[in-house]
Amino acid sequence: MTDLASLKAADLPLVRTRMVGEVRMHALEAGLQRLDGGAMFGVVPKPLWERRIPADARNRIPLALRCFLLEMPDALVLVETGLGNKESEKFTDIYGVENAAEDPAHPDRLHDALAEAGFSAADVDIVVNTHLHFDHAGGNTYRDANGEVKLSFPEARYLVQRGEWEYAHDTNERTSASYLPYNYDPVERAGRLELLEGDGEIVPGLSVFGTPGHCPHHQSVLVRSGGQAACILADVLPTMAHLPLPWIMGYDVEPLRTLESKRALLDRAVRESWLLCSVHDPLTAWGSAVMGARGVELGGDEDGGRR
Numbered sequence: 001m002t003d004l005a006s007l008k009a010a011d012l013p014l015v016r017t018r019m020v021g022e023v024r025m026h027a028l029e030a031g032l033q034r035l036d037g038g039a040m041f042g043v044v045p046k047p048l049w050e051r052r053i054p055a056d057a058r059n060r061i062p063l064a065l066r067c068f069l070l071e072m073p074d075a076l077v078l079v080e081t082g083l084g085n086k087e088s089e090k091f092t093d094i095y096g097v098e099n100a101a102e103d104p105a106h107p108d109r110l111h112d113a114l115a116e117a118g119f120s121a122a123d124v125d126i127v128v129n130t131h132l133h134f135d136h137a138g139g140n141t142y143r144d145a146n147g148e149v150k151l152s153f154p155e156a157r158y159l160v161q162r163g164e165w166e167y168a169h170d171t172n173e174r175t176s177a178s179y180l181p182y183n184y185d186p187v188e189r190a191g192r193l194e195l196l197e198g199d200g201e202i203v204p205g206l207s208v209f210g211t212p213g214h215c216p217h218h219q220s221v222l223v224r225s226g227g228q229a230a231c232i233l234a235d236v237l238p239t240m241a242h243l244p245l246p247w248i249m250g251y252d253v254e255p256l257r258t259l260e261s262k263r264a265l266l267d268r269a270v271r272e273s274w275l276l277c278s279v280h281d282p283l284t285a286w287g288s289a290v291m292g293a294r295g296v297e298l299g300g301d302e303d304g305g306r307r
Helices: 037-041 090-094 109-116 134-140 164-168 185-189 255-271
Strands: 015-020 023-036 060-072 076-080 125-128 142-143 150-151 157-161 191-195 202-205 207-211 219-225 228-232 275-277 286-292 295-299
Touching: 015 219, 015 228, 023 037, 023 109, 023 219, 060 109, 060 134, 125 202, 134 142, 150 185, 157 164, 157 185, 157 207, 164 191, 255 286, 255 295
Parallel strands: 076 125, 125 157, 157 191, 228 275
Antiparallel strands: 015 023, 023 060, 060 076, 142 150, 202 207, 207 219, 219 228, 275 286, 286 295
């Protein structure tokens, strides 16, 4: 069994691939970060959460920076972009970031994974940000060797909710550390930003729906093909350890809304036999939603990871 307390980015497979109906879905491991375990589990006591994800000496738990590449019939879609390469040494130490590229031609590990899956940054048609926090949208842009910030996916349309865009530009003392303008403002200046107005279909078979709570305009992503469905959860349910309804992050600005978002999502996931896809679980990329004796559980964990 993997020792989570000492988990390294190199311990994870760079790419995991499966089919959702006729859609080929790649889980791209863009690195790891480490955040305070107490903050990640809110009111849940440490003796309970550390059984599932043990902390290091600084009380931080490992969290994946997982992105999902979807080979849709009409577009190559990237959901989330990880953390990127623009942060300082102090920042990467505080957050325990491990996302350096192995290929010196790449800005970060996400691009290593993209290449492993058989694609380049220029191949991506659409980028979907579930929200604009630095660990989900940081890889929208990169810093080149001259220090200039450029778009990571120059041919792509970048999609995010209009409400989230406005929220990111109206921060306060609680939220400002999560929203870093150089992760997304260059996208708007380049004319590549598209603002969404609520739930809806992006391309045939791919839709977004609101799952507010972590932030007011957070969205999750749903893939449907050939009678199958997969939901990219993002921070409504950051790890599979957060499946119990009251296990909610202290980072969430509206935790009671998170509770209702989770309740509705998991009820639908069981009824409609969704595959749940995790952005931050340190080991498990996906597993089916099944009803157990104590609520929704993870079944069919085909990537061999922890339940």
